[in-house]
Every structure is written in structure tokens, then in C-alpha cells.
Amino acid sequence: MSVQNGSSRLSRVLLLGGTSEIGLAILSALRLEPGTEVILAGRDAQRLEAAGKALNRPVTVARYDALDTGTHQAFADEICAGGVPDLVIAATGVLIPEEQAERDVRLAATMIETNFTGHVTALLAFGSRMRERGSGTIVVLSSVAAIRPRKFNAVYGATKAALDAFARGYADALHGTGVRVLLVRPGFVTGRMTAGMAPAPLATTPEAVGAAVAAALRGSKSVVWIPSSLAGLATAMRLVPRPVWRKLKR
Secondary structure, X not given: OEXXXXXXXXXXXXXXXXXXXXXXXXXXXXXXXXXXXXXXXXXXXXXXXXXXXXXXXXXXXXXXXXXXXXXXXXXXXXXXXXXXXXXEEEOOOOOOOHHHHHHOHHHHHHHHHHHHHHHHHHHHHHHHHHHHHOOEEEEEEOOHHHOOOOHHHHHHXXXXXXXXXXXXXXXXXXXXXXXXXXXXXXXXXXXXXXXXXXXXXXXXXXXXXXXXXXXXXXXXXXXXXXXXXXXXXXHHHHHOOHHHHHHOOO
């Protein structure tokens, strides 16, 4: 991907989780050229079409189910038949309250498969095609929750910790191939997913995440914290003794 004067020169961009507020904010912040093909992938064609209209640009809608991992290789092959994407943004995700996941373990499984397993299978499929071509960028949306899961988000935090670890390991596996992995670690993001929840300290917005990711893509960072001060907080989080950590309410 080449970037000049704040505009990303990309031929094809794929957003996995095509209705994601953060994913769409990243696309908006990239200021893509009119000729760039934007592919919004997800399960609900009507919502994907509406998301495309909100972007105010033509989009291609593709059927994609993060839970149907057996189809991910075929999905990647189908997309890449029209040209390997220059940028893949992995934004699929769900946030199910811990108490609900504990009451219904099927919901816990859904969160694990959506937030972690589905990302691994899809990104391995697209990453291999990028590696063959010798270029491409993968954006992975992690979270500050990945640094140290807490008692009130144990399952969600675990999914993000696993995804974060995969992204770091896969970035190392792709090093030197021309394929870049950008790991994004936002804090609490106000939006649809967190509606009704009290904002945590250093809360941010989809638009702020989008702007930070677009800026990071123009540079050479491998990890971006949003806001940047979260990096220091994450260091402190690792050092809190476990008996004290258990008592934290947020």
C-alpha cells in the first residue's frame, strides 16, 4: 500500500464485519480514491447496503459469516479471484455480557468463534494470498481488554487476548514477505456495541479509532493504542497484584 498526502492508493479494500462502526470509520478516515473497490462482507445484505450508502461511495457487498469457518477458504478464493485485496480490515466482533455468557454457554461459544476463531481462519486464508503476491496489509482490531482480562469480562477479554496473540505471532510469520499486520488496541469505544454501558476511563469513539488507524497505516507502526496514553495504563495494569485486581469493579 502506498500513501501520499494522506490519501491511500489502494485498488481493493475488504472489510470483514462490513457493518462495524469502527471498520466503517477506518474506511472513511482513509480518504480512499474514487477508483478503489470497497468490499463490505457480512451476513445481512440489507445492512451492508445501508452501510455502503453511509460511506457515500459505491461498494461491493459479499456474503460472509464469521461463524462458518468451513467456508472461509472458499470465500477468500472467491474474493481473490477478482484481485487480492491490498487491505483487509478484520472488524467482526460481538460483546456479550459476562453474566449472559455464564448462564448460556452457547453464547460464550458464539463470542469465542466470532471474536477469535473466525478471524484466524479468514486471515490465514487472505494472508497466504497476500504472501504469494508479496504485498498487502491486514488490520486486526484487538482491545485493551486483551492485556489483562477482568472478572466482569473474562470471556470477552480472553477472546481479545487470543486474537492479540495470534496477530502478533502472524505478524512475525509474515515478516519479510511484504505483508504487514497492524494491531489496533483501542480502549472503551462508545457506540452500538457498548450502548447502555458506563464509559470506562480514557473512552474513545469510532471516529477517533478510524483517524488513528489511518494515520498508523501511513507510517510503519505495528501496534497502535487509542488513545495513545492507554499504552502506559496497560503497563500499569500488568503490575497490579492479583488480589487487588480481583477487587476492581471496572
